[in-house]
Amino acid sequence: MPNSTSTPVLPVPRLKGRRLFGNTLDFKKDRLELFQRTFAECGDIGIYTIAGQDCYLVNSIELCHEILIQNGSLFEKTDRFRSFARPLLGDGLLTATNEEHKRNRRLIQPRFRTAVVRHSADITAQVSRAVVAGWKDGDVIDVRREMVRLVLGVVGQNLFSRDILDEANDLGNALTDAIHGFDSQASALIPLTIEWPTPANLRYRKAIERLESTFHAFLAERRALADKPDDWLTLLLECAYDDGTALSDQQIRDEALNMFMPGHETTATALTWSLHLLSRHPECHERLMAESDRVLAGRPATGADLERLPYALQVFKEAMRLYPPVYMFSRQATTDVEVGGHRIPAGASVVFSPYALHRRADYFPDPERFDPDRFESEREAELPRHAYMPFGAGHRVCIGNHHALLGGQVALATLAGQAHLTSVPGPSPVMEPMVTLRPAGNLLMKVTRRSPVPAVPTAPNPSANGATAPRGCPYAH
Structure with a gap:
């Protein structure tokens, strides 16, 4: 007050x-x-x-x-x-004033949540399997780079209905340069506007130009289509205020990049830390692989599987407790x-x-310990409200929180079923707190391809692939 x-x-x-x-x-x-x-x-x-x-x-x-x-x-x-x-x-949800945010969020959020539940599990499973298919037994991969590719592939399908895996490295580099530009200005002793021709600003401007040119090309293609695909870009094109006014191209650009840039970066970072933690805690990794084998038995995950993959979600949540991307x-x-x-x-x-x-011992006993069972449903319900805040809180809580949780859960379950990733000898990764909490440099792991233990999974419920989530699914609310 x-x-x-x-x-x-x-x-x-x-x-x-x-x-x-x-x-x-x-x-x-x-x-x-x-x-x-x-x-x-x-x-x-x-x-x-x-x-x-x-x-x-x-x-x-x-x-x-x-x-x-x-x-x-x-x-x-x-x-x-x-x-x-x-x-x-631009003036998307992340940067808008409270008044603008309230108006636009009320317009976008209901349809966005429905779209997440309807499509994202299938898309994430398909893209995850496509990424793993490129890994050979014995390969040493940069997990950070691969998770950026994976999440860019998911966001590309969700937002644009396009396979952008071949462009993922180039777009990922542009996004990294944008993040460095962000951070350079945020932590400067004397903040300089982007117009100043510093090396960081020049890279920032070039990255923005690369991302904008990609978006405007996709938008022009979409406007020319008579039969538009059911994705997030079409959702934005169809949004209209109470008086019938549609979003302008600039507004669509701003909201699309608000979904694309933070949505990719936070989820890719959280998945990277998840895989690092699993490699350092083999008993947790074994438990995740067993859950994937039991439920999926090698097949792609669907929305109907979410409530039967609780440990995958627990791992992802605990990774975001220890290493919250934001x-x-x-x-x-x-x-x-x-x-x-x-x-x-x-x-x-x-x-x-x-x-x-997240490191207050009165909220999370032994806070530095990796313990996915903190997020077992009954224990999670006992956590003090706001003790766990990876997506913020209040009226500006991240609009993509449900999508991030769903994507992390499905990706981890899929990866665990297809490959076993182990750390290679070397120093532990160092946290690099920039716009997000990335690991500094490369995070190398060795791939061991695996065939899931034959099992008879519970048959998926086809009705759960529609516009509602299965009972008990945290994305239904």
Whole structure:
């Protein structure tokens, strides 16, 4: 609620920093450690300083609820985020103001969720099998690169009804350059607009041009078709406001790239960390392979299989707890706000770190341990609300959260049935917190092709391949 002058407020603890730079160099060097240290030294709310700006790190379920749910309308996406994200994402759902977001999300979300349930399981299974088909027994593959290909293939089919696997490496490189451009501006001591001809900005602009040219070519093709395929691009073309006004080409471009860029990056990153964790915990890997063999016996997964593949989903959720792709996000106060007895002034940046939140031992005992059974249905139901927040929370929670969970579940179950991936000798991967929490460099693994143990799987229910999810499926809500 807005602060009252008659109400005493508690001072917000401040993390010590350097005289001129505050905590800017700490943020550039190791922002994950900075978040952990701010929490350890300041508690549930603390201030660190970046380039002269105070950032209020919030790291408790109570304060997350108070800001993102109870007072969500009083916080917008930050001006800084919009300035460096808008050249790529335009005015789509990720960058829109609260008012624009509410209007457009109400238009897009209902049909988007239906489309996810109807198509995504089949598409993810087909693309996953196509990617694995290119792996030979004994190959050493870069798992990060292969998961980017896999998820780009899925997004290409869902969004454009196109097989873009052959273009995946080129598009993946463009997306990587875009992410580096994002991060370069986000962490700069002196933020420069994209017009400044720095090397990072030049790569960022080239990446945007590559992605835009691909999208506009696909859009022109689609508009020329009399019989349009049932995919996300057609969904956007058919969206109309209450007065009958359709989305403009610019709006379609913005929303499509909001689905394409973050949707690919977060899921590919989460799958990469999932496979890394499984390779380091063979008992979990064996359990996943057994589940895949029992349910699928080598056949492609369908929507009807989701409720019979719970362990695949548990693995994916636990990987996103330990390595949340969106490891931080921020909001900007539009007015003076009092939360938890503390005053947050208008214009202040409030930072949330799922990475730090997911490592609170009072929410997740032994938080550094990989334990997919934390997300067994009964144990998951006992978790405090907002303790697990890989997709954010509140009215701006990620619109693609159901699709990401479904895609991760089906991809892991499919990969486990087709190949056994093991780590090759070498150092453990290092986290590289940029726009997402990627592993730095390559993540190499050895492929052992496998034939699933013959089994008699439960027959899939054809009715579950329609517009509704099977009972117990987490994507039905």
